[in-house]
Amino acid sequence: xxxxxxxxxxxxIFWLWMIMKFDKFDREPLKSVLLVLVxxxxxxxxxxxxxxxxxxxxxxxxxPGSGGDRSIENSVLFFAFxxxxxxxxxAFATVFLIRRMKAFNEPADALVYAMTVAFGFSLFENVxxxxxxxxxxxxxxxxxxxxxxxxxxxxxxxxxxKARFVHQGKYFQTIAAYVFIAAFIHAVYNISxxxxxxxxxxxxxxxxxxxYLIRFAIKTIKRYAEDxxxxxxxxxxxxxxxxxxxxxxxKKCLNEFNLEFYTLCPSCxxxxxxxxxxxxxxxxxxxxxxxxx
Ligand SMILES: [Zn+2]
Ligand SMILES: [Zn+2]
Numbered sequence: 001x002x003x004x005x006x007x008x009x010x011x012x013i014f015w016l017w018m019i020m021k022f023d024k025f026d027r028e029p030l031k032s033v034l035l036v037l038v039x040x041x042x043x044x045x046x047x048x049x050x051x052x053x054x055x056x057x058x059x060x061x062x063x064p065g066s067g068g069d070r071s072i073e074n075s076v077l078f079f080a081f082x083x084x085x086x087x088x089x090x091a092f093a094t095v096f097l098i099r100r101m102k103a104f105n106e107p108a109d110a111l112v113y114a115m116t117v118a119f120g121f122s123l124f125e126n127v128x129x130x131x132x133x134x135x136x137x138x139x140x141x142x143x144x145x146x147x148x149x150x151x152x153x154x155x156x157x158x159x160x161x162k163a164r165f166v167h168q169g170k171y172f173q174t175i176a177a178y179v180f181i182a183a184f185i186h187a188v189y190n191i192s193x194x195x196x197x198x199x200x201x202x203x204x205x206x207x208x209x210x211x212y213l214i215r216f217a218i219k220t221i222k223r224y225a226e227d228x229x230x231x232x233x234x235x236x237x238x239x240x241x242x243x244x245x246x247x248x249x250x251k252k253c254l255n256e257f258n259l260e261f262y263t264l265c266p267s268c269x270x271x272x273x274x275x276x277x278x279x280x281x282x283x284x285x286x287x288x289x290x291x292x293x
Pocket of ligand 1 (some may be wrong): 227
């Protein structure tokens with residue numbers, strides 16, 4: 001029992017550390033992260049689990065050993081549904097929880113909270129799996145299912161960041177495409193677990209996929225944080241050189257700074273949100289074309 005408790009504790013500390021570490025200029029309050037972890041995990045896994053069960057009953061798909069139609073077509077259909085269903089509810093829970101949160105004040109935060117909700121989801125899912133299939137499952141899932149969920153959240157987390165900081169809070173329209181991409185990868189992942197190959201190979205393939213997703217997530221958080229309003233340096237995306245905030249071009253590779261969520265004020269070089277028309281620092285009027293979708 002103590003081992004189970006410790007394993008959960010270590011897993012929670014490790015993953016939260018990983019999720020929060022790269023948002024280094026304005027770190028999210030631990031209290032908000034823990035709240036989003038528990039509440040976000042619960043309000044996403046409950047409806048998603050319910051719909052997964054309902055859908056499996058609807059198409060008469062059953063998990064191993066319990067009969068039902070486990071033909072390839074039926075499995076693909078089921079897993080495609082699961083991928084979409086789970087990604088949708090995690091994204092929905094994240095937007096619902098952070099939309100009006102004061103701490104959600106830079107693009108990197110969207111990824112931090114999205115990944116936290118997804119981690120919460122996988123944490124509750126792990127409880128279910130380890131009760132069903134034994135506690136060894138818990139450890140195996142730390143290398144595939146958990147990073148899969150956390151990494152996929154970075155994809156629609158980008159959508160949440162864009163909805164909030166570029167598209168004036170139009171969450172649904174902005175996020176839909178990102179949820180579809182994550183859902184597609186999730187479905188492919190689930191389907192590949194049913195492939196008739198040695199379990200160890202399947203485990204390796206899935207862990208590699210999960211690793212690349214996490215790498216992508218970390219890189220994105222890092223870049224968003226560096227480009228964000230709380231970093232007082234400019235970071236070149238071309239050669240990684242740190243530049244002074246007044247630089248117009250990278251001192252090393254002469255690349256022009258091009259931020260995704262902010263523009264640099266032409267008179268004082270402050271980072272100004274792409275949706276504002278005036279520089280908050282010097283008042284200069286900016287000719288920005290505000291995206292309308
Ligand atoms: Zn450079
Ligand atoms: Zn200015």
